[in-house]
Amino acid sequence: MSDDNKKYTYYDDTHSILNGQIFLYTRKDLKKKKWWMRLNIPLKKGYVVRSTGAYQLHEAQRIAEETYWELKHKVERKLPITRSGFKRIYESFLLEMEKSQYISKHRLRLFKYFGRYWTEYYNTRLIERFEAEDLEQYRIWRMSYWTHGPGLEKDRRANAVDTPSRSTMTMDRQCMLQFLKWCKQKKLIDIVPEYRLPQLKPEDRDTRRPTFTNEEWNILTSKLRWYCESNDAKSKNKLHRWQRTMIRHAILIIANTGLRPQEAAQLKWFQVSYKKNTIDPAKMDTLIHIPPHSKTGERTAVGTEDCYKYFTRLYAISPHTEPHDYVFCSFTGDKQKSWGKTFKTLLRQWGLLEDGFERPRTIYSLRHFYITKRLEAGIPIQLISHICGTSIYNIEKHYYHANIERERSSIAAKTMDQRIAQDVLN
Numbered sequence: 001m002s003d004d005n006k007k008y009t010y011y012d013d014t015h016s017i018l019n020g021q022i023f024l025y026t027r028k029d030l031k032k033k034k035w036w037m038r039l040n041i042p043l044k045k046g047y048v049v050r051s052t053g054a055y056q057l058h059e060a061q062r063i064a065e066e067t068y069w070e071l072k073h074k075v076e077r078k079l080p081i082t083r084s085g086f087k088r089i090y091e092s093f094l095l096e097m098e099k100s101q102y103i104s105k106h107r108l109r110l111f112k113y114f115g116r117y118w119t120e121y122y123n124t125r126l127i128e129r130f131e132a133e134d135l136e137q138y139r140i141w142r143m144s145y146w147t148h149g150p151g152l153e154k155d156r157r158a159n160a161v162d163t164p165s166r167s168t169m170t171m172d173r174q175c176m177l178q179f180l181k182w183c184k185q186k187k188l189i190d191i192v193p194e195y196r197l198p199q200l201k202p203e204d205r206d207t208r209r210p211t212f213t214n215e216e217w218n219i220l221t222s223k224l225r226w227y228c229e230s231n232d233a234k235s236k237n238k239l240h241r242w243q244r245t246m247i248r249h250a251i252l253i254i255a256n257t258g259l260r261p262q263e264a265a266q267l268k269w270f271q272v273s274y275k276k277n278t279i280d281p282a283k284m285d286t287l288i289h290i291p292p293h294s295k296t297g298e299r300t301a302v303g304t305e306d307c308y309k310y311f312t313r314l315y316a317i318s319p320h321t322e323p324h325d326y327v328f329c330s331f332t333g334d335k336q337k338s339w340g341k342t343f344k345t346l347l348r349q350w351g352l353l354e355d356g357f358e359r360p361r362t363i364y365s366l367r368h369f370y371i372t373k374r375l376e377a378g379i380p381i382q383l384i385s386h387i388c389g390t391s392i393y394n395i396e397k398h399y400y401h402a403n404i405e406r407e408r409s410s411i412a413a414k415t416m417d418q419r420i421a422q423d424v425l426n
Contacts, residue, residue, distance in 0.1 A: 035060030086122035106295045135195040210359040211368040256304040258370035258388045270323035284308040296389035
C-alpha cells in the first residue's frame with residue numbers, strides 16, 4: 001500500500017493507473033474481495049465510484065479503463081453519466097407523454113400496450129448500451145411470446161392471436177423508434193439504433209383485403225334481420241335482444257360509413273348530423289364528425305344513402321340519445337366493448353368467415369367493403385382517402401381490384417354504346 005493511502009484504513013489492496021485518474025481498491029469491510037474503481041473524470045466535479053465486479057486485478061483494470069473512456073466521452077459531449085435502466089426511463093417517458101398535448105389518445109394507448117412487452121423484455125438493461133442487435137432479439141422474442149415464450153404461462157384475451165401481424169410489429173417498431181428519439185433528445189443515448197423489419201417474401205404478401213361480394217352482403221344482411229327479428233330472437237330476454245340490436249346496427253353502419261371499429265365504438269350522438277342531398281333533396285346525407293384525437297386526426301365521414309335509415313331507426317329505439325351518449329351502447333348506456341369476436345362467431349355460423357381465397361374476414365372487412373364499393377361507384381380516390389382517414393397509397397395498394405372492376409364496367413359500357421351506334425348506322 002502506498003504512503004498516500006496508509007491513512008485510509010477503508011482500503012485493503014490498491015492500484016493506480018492513468019496517472020492516478022483511475023484508482024482501484026478492495027474493501028476491508030467486505031468478505032468478497034471484488035475490485036472497486038474510483039474514477040477522476042476531467043471536466044466533472046467529484047469522483048465516480050463503482051464496483052468493477054471483478055476479482056482479478058487484470059480484469060478489474062480492463063473494466064475500469066473501458067468505463068473511464070466511456071464516461072469521459074459522455075462528459076465531453078455533455079451527456080448524463082448515470083446508469084439508466086430501460087424500465088425507469090420508459091416510465092419517465094410515459095409520464096411526459098401523458099402530460100403532453102401533442103400526443104393523441106390513440107398513440108398513448110399504443111405506447112402503453114407495447115410498453116408492457118418492452119419493459120418485460122429489457123427491464124433493467126442499460127439504455128445507453130442499446131444496439132440494433134437488442135432490437136432484433138426483442139422482435140424475435142415478441143413474435144414467439146405466446147407460443148414459446150413467457151405468454152404460455154399467462155392468461156390472454158380469447159380473440160388474441162398467437163403471432164402478431166406485420167402491421168402490429170410495424171406499429172411496435174414506430175413506437176419504439178419514437179421512444180428512442182426521445183431518449184436521444186434527453187441525451188440518454190448518443191444515436192438511435194437502426195431498427196428494420198425483415199422484408200416479406202413475394203408469396204407472403206397479402207395486399208388484397210378480404211371483403212364481401214354483393215351476394216355475400218345480401219346473405220349477411222338477411223341473416224342479421226333474422227338474428228334480431230325471428231321468433232327465436234324474440235324469445236330471448238330483453239338484455240340479449242338489446243345486444244343483438246346493437247351488433248346488427250354496428251355492422252350495418254360500419255359497412256356504410258367506412259368507420260374503423262374503434263371509431264364506431266366511441267361514436268356519440270352529437271357527432272352525427274344530416275343534410276339534404278344536393279342532387280336529390282328527398283334524400284338525406286349522413287355526416288359523422290371524427291374527433292381530432294382519433295387515429296388519423298379530425299375528418300368528416302360520409303355515409304351511404306341507407307345510413308340515414310339505420311341511424312334514425314337506432315335513435316328511435318334507444319333510451320340513450322343525449323348528445324354525449326354513445327350511439328352503440330350497452331343496456332345501461334355504457335360504451336360497448338369490441339364486436340370483433342361476436343362478429344367472427346356469426347360469420348362462422350353463417351358460412352361467411354372466409355372469402356373465396358380462404359382469407360379470414362374480421363370486423364375490419366366491413367370497412368374494406370365500404371371502400372371497395374365507393375371505388376367501384378367512381379368516387380374519386382382523393383375523396384375516399386379523406387373520408388376514411390387513410391392514405392391514397394394504402395387504397396391503391398389494397399383495393400386495386402375495385403379499380404379494375406370499375407374500369408371493366410366502364411369498358412363494357414363503352415363497348416355497348418359502340419355496338420348500339422353501329423346498329424343505328426347499319
